[in-house]
């Protein structure tokens with residue numbers, strides 16, 4: 297009997313978003329292939345239908361190992377995922393984000409893969425200090441923002457006549473499964489970890505900064521929706537809630553849910569930190585005719601804490 301399972305390649309599948317996506321896709325008929333170099337991701341208990349390839353996407357040789365398979369989808373999540381880390385090592389950031397994306401594109405072209413999804417970031421907008429839409433200016437203020445924006449441009453330019461290209465500009469993703477040990481990426485995870493360990497929160501940068509926090513289940517839901525697009529063109533979407541949350545209110549809500557009152561200390565902000573940004577999600581909601589709101593920060597935090 298014909299195998300009705302679809303093949304999907306997820307780069308960065310050992311990371312927070314990648315592994316959450318895998319857990320969801322495992323409920324349906326997918327053969328899942330993962331490439332990860334385990335730089336920030338770690339070896340979780342992968343389900344049986346996951347084929348794991350350890351390797352760095354910055355080297356095309358990593359993809360050679362997968363040449364004998366055909367793929368219906370590629371979700372490209374691998375990359376350095378931290379503004380702070382991009383200042384520590386801009387070369388590593390560029391290799392992991394720009395060069396890796398070029399290699400994935402080459403593989404997508406060679407294999408004539410029909411659907412390609414890329415995780416970009418709200419960092420491409422820089423400090424616009426407003427509710428941003430996809431057509432707004434992009435003025436990144438970090439190496440990470442530059443490398444995500446450059447990747448977007450390569451994706452747009454790259455000739456892939458057989459492929460639907462989807463760029464998702466993710467805002468601050470949080471939820472169960474985020475790496476609590478990571479101290480340079482993921483505000484909610486960082487604060488939760490600090491509270492659990494020391495009953496103290498150290499905030500890098502002002503408390504009146506604001507962000508758009510999107511719950512992981514909504515991100516996975518939207519990635520799955522995008523996997524069904526077959527328009528063979530370039531699509532770009534904000535992935536956000538359209539709600540602004542101040543850092544001070546985020547911390548207050550975590551305190552309330554945890555029923556704790558830890559000490560807060562505020563230290564100097566890190567380079568490239570945007571003061572305030574939140575997104576407009578009308579484009580993706582209209583595209584998929586989504587009526588419901590994204591998960592509220594209170595509900596999402598309760599599920600996370």
Ligand SMILES: NC(=O)c1ccc[n+]([C@@H]2O[C@H](COP(=O)([O-])OP(=O)(O)OC[C@H]3O[C@@H](n4cnc5c(N)ncnc54)[C@H](O)[C@@H]3O)[C@@H](O)[C@H]2O)c1
Pocket residue numbers: 307308309310311312313314331332333334335336337338351352353354372373374375376377378391392393396415416417418465466467468469470475482
């Ligand atoms: N989490 C967020 O809030 C957020 C926001 C905007 C964009 N993004 C983007 O979404 C993607 C996934 O983010 P995440 O939160 O799951 O991060 P993560 O760090 O948990 O996952 C990234 C995964 O990619 C792997 N990786 C990194 N560089 C690699 C390389 N060169 N070759 C192979 N594997 C590599 C890591 O080991 C890790 O498993 C990243 O590209 C990130 O930039 C995330």
